[in-house]
Amino acid sequence: MTNANLIENKAQVPKEFNKVSAMYDFATYLSQGYQEDLDNSASWLMLKGDERVLDVCCGTGKSTAACLKHITTGSIIGVDNSEGMLKEANKKFASEIEAGKVNFELQDAMHLDFEAESFDAIFMAYGLRNMPDYEKSLELLYKLLKPGGRLCIHDYSLANKGWAKAYWGVLSYGFIVPFCSILSRSTKIYTYLAKSVLTFLTPPEVEAKMKNAGFQNIQVKAHKSWRSPILHAFIGEK
Ligand SMILES: C[S@@+](CC[C@H](N)C(=O)[O-])C[C@H]1O[C@@H](n2cnc3c(N)ncnc32)[C@H](O)[C@@H]1O
Structure with missing residues (x-):
């Protein structure tokens, strides 16, 4: 399957993540500010500590770790459709799983098997871009949130079509694709990453789709790191 096909067959994306799962944490560790950006986005969920998130x-749970900082008596369910990524997550969070605070499930994000209105907050970091149908995905997340609950979408969404595109082009094809491909001995998921960002929604488009799905009081936040032209957080309330 070519990269163009991966864009057209996004259901195959988790299988590609299986090939890079063992190196994922190291690759993102080298990406300066990766965890800090996730931590900032998770803080915008305004968790009090007792929520079901x-x-x-x-993935391997970096976004779960960002939420976990705010959870005391509550709990987090992480879902991903890559067995390899979840294997890493299960290893890292063994004690929290044992304590009943964290749980990971293999599920397709387009067909989440949970009751309506069963979560106080939802975090989706680097996920929406991988969905074959953005509208349907947002509608499902809206359905799963309790009234008053918050959603935070954290993803690469290019600030404007011109220079942000050029910035991403240099960054992705000049650094991320060659470096991560060598590190992980797999190229396909990284060339897909480069392409999927270029074809993803702009910040106003994400905002509009969240609004259409029913979300209110939507805030669009840029991060303060070198990713600020390309990485955004979108927070909405049900
Ligand atoms: C870039 S990783 C992000 C992982 C984590 N949220 C983080 O911030 O580090 C994207 C993850 O989305 C998962 N994914 C992609 N499409 C999916 C789908 N349809 N259902 C469930 N997981 C999916 C992949 O398997 C991968 O683990």
Whole structure:
């Protein structure tokens, strides 16, 4: 399957993540500010500590760790459709799983098997861009949130079509694709990453789709790091 096909067959994306799962934490550790940006976005969920949180497309659990900082008596369910990524997450959070604070499930984010209105907050970091149908995904997340609950979408969404595109082009094809491909011995998911960002929604488009799905009081936040032209957090309330 070519990269163009991966864009057209996003259901295959988790299988590609299986190939890079063992190196994922190291690659993102080298990406300066990766965890700090996730931590900032998770803080915008305004968690009090007793919530039931859903971390959609949790991967190896870096986004779960960002939410966990705010959870005391509550709990987090991380879902991902990559067995390899979840294997890493299960290893890292063994004690929190044992304590009943964290749980990981293999599920397709487009067909989440949970009751309506069963979560106080939902975090989706680097997930929406991978969904084959953005509208349907947002509608499902809206359905799963309790009234008053918050959603935070954290993803690469280019600030404007011109120079942000050029910035991303240099960054992705000049650094991320060659470096991460060598590190992980797999190229396909990184060339897909480069392309999927270029074809993803702009910040006003994400905001409009969240509004259409029913979200209110939507805030669009840029991060203060070198990713600020390309990385945004979108927070909405049900
Ligand atoms: C870039 S990783 C992000 C992981 C984590 N949220 C983080 O911030 O580090 C994207 C994750 O989305 C998952 N994913 C992609 N499409 C999915 C789908 N349809 N259902 C569930 N997980 C999916 C991949 O398997 C991968 O683990």
